[in-house]
Amino acid sequence: MRRFTYLLIVLPLFSFSQHEEKIKEIYDEAFTNGRVYEDLRFLCKNIGSRLSGSPEAAAAVEYTRQLMETYRFDTVYLQPVMVPHWVRGKEEIVRAINSDKHGTFDMNALALGNSVGTGPEGVLAEVVEVSGIDEVNKLGKKVEGKIVFYNGAMDPTIINTFGAYGGAVVQRAYGASEAAKFGAKAVIVRSVTNRQDDIPHTGSLVYKPLINKIPAVAISTNDANELSRILTEQTINVYIETHCQNLPDILSYNVIGELRGTETPEEIIAVGGHLDSWDVGEGAHDDGAGCMQAIEALRLFKVLGLKPKRTLRAVMWMNEENGLKGGVEYARVAKEKGEKHIAALESDSGGFQPMGFSMSGTDDQKDQVKAWRDYFTPYRVWDFDQNGGGADISPLSPQGTLLIGLRPSTQCYFIYHHTPADVFEAVDKRELELGAASMGALMYLLDQEGIK
């Protein structure tokens, strides 16, 4: 009995320190010879923004394919997927034309993704300000023939800024159709950010079926405040001209690289980000960072000679921003092939200081990962209690896959999100490396221990 007790105590300790050592190797390599920062530099500076269907998106597919080939992953291949093809066209005009104080003044604006354009004739109408969709429903027919200006702000008191984003983004996503129901001619949306500045934030909208599709633009928060201030003093007419349009769907690809498992290769652990970005900036935090971190996570296995038991797969999903077609197709093919994903891990919250991993799965699955928390606290990754995985991996949920999201600090994310400011220089090298190593370390534990 005594000997039995002894074994029970000693074995887990041995296993802990063995894993601890390998995890340290993973972090050390990421910090000393890491590639993730330079890989991201190439993606941002040599390719840049890469909206689904754009030539740059095609370049990003080829770049990441070559990168994973260069790192000698066992298999690298493209998974075809048809994606929406929205183009912005000529620069937007959003112009107040009868301000008593300013006369004519132009606002910093971006058409919302998926929006129809006004075309060269533009839209000119009086502006009605609302704080959200509820108010439009109250106003009803009073918005007919008008431009509805959604000016609801993100709640600054919510600590996780993604929570505050969730509260405000509904007006961007659904505001156009809600206003069109009552005959509005167009909508202007306050940029969904917690900062006061001149930068407009784009992002996708969703038109409801059977409702007239009206043009939609976002304006900067400074312009939103000024427009709102003027509206307290006078009625104001705004001219909107946008040249965006939805072209026919086009062929693109998810890019997949694998390290094949040596013991149970049929069990797959996927890690990734989305390769597409909006058509402004360089898609550095959103989500070049996540893609390059995923490739780095597998490269760390390769270069450290860690032979995975299970199959590890880095996936660059296409079209998260305006369709999620890549994520949906990936899960469809996985099901069709009878693949078993025991876990899928996504980094799509920016390349900031990692704080933890969120999860979506059964309590039993989550508890297995939570038990590994002590491996991560030396690296300041501590929070395993939040819910959620990631948009691109969410279609795997019905297959029983444990979904995991890397959760960095959220305070700065909405400075850059969907803007021209989301460039390589906004990403910190060590924070990016910490995230890549943290994903590598979690993949290592998932591979060694599995998910029952």
Place this chain on the structure above:
Amino acid sequence: MRRFTYLLIVLPLFSFSQHEEKIKEIYDEAFTNGRVYEDLRFLCKNIGSRLSGSPEAAAAVEYTRQLMETYRFDTVYLQPVMVPHWVRGKEEIVRAINSDKHGTFDMNALALGNSVGTGPEGVLAEVVEVSGIDEVNKLGKKVEGKIVFYNGAMDPTIINTFGAYGGAVVQRAYGASEAAKFGAKAVIVRSVTNRQDDIPHTGSLVYKPLINKIPAVAISTNDANELSRILTEQTINVYIETHCQNLPDILSYNVIGELRGTETPEEIIAVGGHLDSWDVGEGAHDDGAGCMQAIEALRLFKVLGLKPKRTLRAVMWMNEENGLKGGVEYARVAKEKGEKHIAALESDSGGFQPMGFSMSGTDDQKDQVKAWRDYFTPYRVWDFDQNGGGADISPLSPQGTLLIGLRPSTQCYFIYHHTPADVFEAVDKRELELGAASMGALMYLLDQEGIK
């Protein structure tokens, strides 16, 4: 018996939720009507760098005094302290003059604080590279008449970058005297940073008594790598010209603002940062952020109508960077007056995402604060297990004061530390506000519960 048990359970819960609510008010106010960001902007943009003894340091004293008066703290006063007065003088020249490849090339350099200057005649000598002080001691008389080039780097695998800083900074602090012992003419030090760039980092050195004081400069890490590379190919002579000098000590001040306690005013809780900075950049992260956060912490009490039981004191310590005279004088006066500081809290690790509070004190004192951890985890402040307080509050330690340091993420700190890059734009608004509110919340708990 049943009633007694009932009370035992309910009272602590009531107290927890009462504190929880007040703490939420503190954070909400900081995020919605906070002043810390704009206060820091003024300090950085209208005053700028403020080395002890400089006119700008005097301006910063007057600015913070006025600021705390404006916020109607109960008492605002200056505490006189004599401080060192080092001046940089004309721009440094650090020039390799006989490189086969480059010919003459100038390095990005800053004289180290407290260093003597070369004067207009400069120093010209052959360079000997070493990785640290040990190597100088091994070389001994071989460095006589030479310029010693300390090229030890920060260890990138240490997660807390302050730990890596501690390993590398000894060559900056003591390298000059260690080389002078053996007759070296000057020293060049690799900038103490974990980044590869063109920015030189200054910082103080300490001359040992009875050893010849020789000039010392820091060069950027890019220049250090290039100099080191050239040295593998040829001997190289470097010309150094610096015009820095130590002037006589000069009168300056700690700036102190108080909210007087309503129940036990004789018990003091101090919160602060250091008002002086290096003479390059704007001293934004180091330590304008900490000073403005301390003032904001007290302002939050004032504006929320939280009447403290104990006396709360915001302190802007002078001369942390090259002497610590302000911190020493503050503790001396406190002792002389018989003041009882139950706790002192410093923010001097930059205005980044707060991660926790470190402490220096008895286990019993620390345990009392650790018991409050659950109040902070909703705000992502989680780590109460690190040791240490802060430089300026350390002289209070012999008085039995619990010392507490705000601990933000450390990954980005050494991009900016002691450089021209430490400017207002490098500080994030929400991260700064989170730090100020976290300090305010901890002061609230310290005030309500005391430290036994």
